[in-house]
Amino acid sequence: EANIVYPPCDTREMAQFPLDERERIILSIAQFRPEKDHPAQLRAFAQLLADHPTYTSGSSSVQLFLLGGARNADDHARVQSLRDLAEKLKITPYVQFIVNASYPEMLGWLAMGSIGLSTVVDEHFGINVVEFM
Numbered sequence: 001e002a003n004i005v006y007p008p009c010d011t012r013e014m015a016q017f018p019l020d021e022r023e024r025i026i027l028s029i030a031q032f033r034p035e036k037d038h039p040a041q042l043r044a045f046a047q048l049l050a051d052h053p054t055y056t057s058g059s060s061s062v063q064l065f066l067l068g069g070a071r072n073a074d075d076h077a078r079v080q081s082l083r084d085l086a087e088k089l090k091i092t093p094y095v096q097f098i099v100n101a102s103y104p105e106m107l108g109w110l111a112m113g114s115i116g117l118s119t120v121v122d123e124h125f126g127i128n129v130v131e132f133m
Contacts, residue, residue: 009127017111024055024062027113029106029128030120031069032078032099037119038066039085044119046089056094064091065113067098067106 026045030036045064049055055062070076079099086095098109110131118129 009131011131013107014110014131022114023112024060025109025113026062026064026115026117027109028064028066028117028119029068029110029131030066030118031071032075032082034078035120036068037121038068038078038082040119041066041117042082042085042089042091042095045095046091049091049094062094064095064117065098065109066095067101067109070099 028038028041030038032038041064048062054060066082068079070079076099079097083092083097086092098105101109116129116131
């Protein structure tokens with residue numbers, strides 16, 4: 001006999017968010033772990049800005065926000081290496097890292113963001129993808 005177990009993902013609050021008047025924010029929500037491949041997000045964002053320089057100023061400007069949990073010293077070091085990579089890619093003014101945000105704070109970002117970004121390969125279940133939808 002097989003049982004289906006669904007991961008907890010309460011979306012009732014998110015379903016209330018208006019879909020109009022969103023900010024030009026690309027939002028990544030994932031723990032700062034290697035398998036989440038945050039460097040790929042930074043490189044893709046740098047390429048986006050290189051291909052569309054108008055996205056760096058005025059009403060067309062776009063920002064990337066990376067929200068994620070850092071569980072230990074290794075995760076915090078990973079965040080620092082991501083900051084260093086953003087600096088190397090010259091995208092620091094357009095990228096913000098929000099480490100260990102509270103759930104209400106994360107909901108606030110979900111209510112503002114226009115695009116959800118996930119770069120995990122072979123994710124068994126991405127709650128963040130459900131939250132983006």
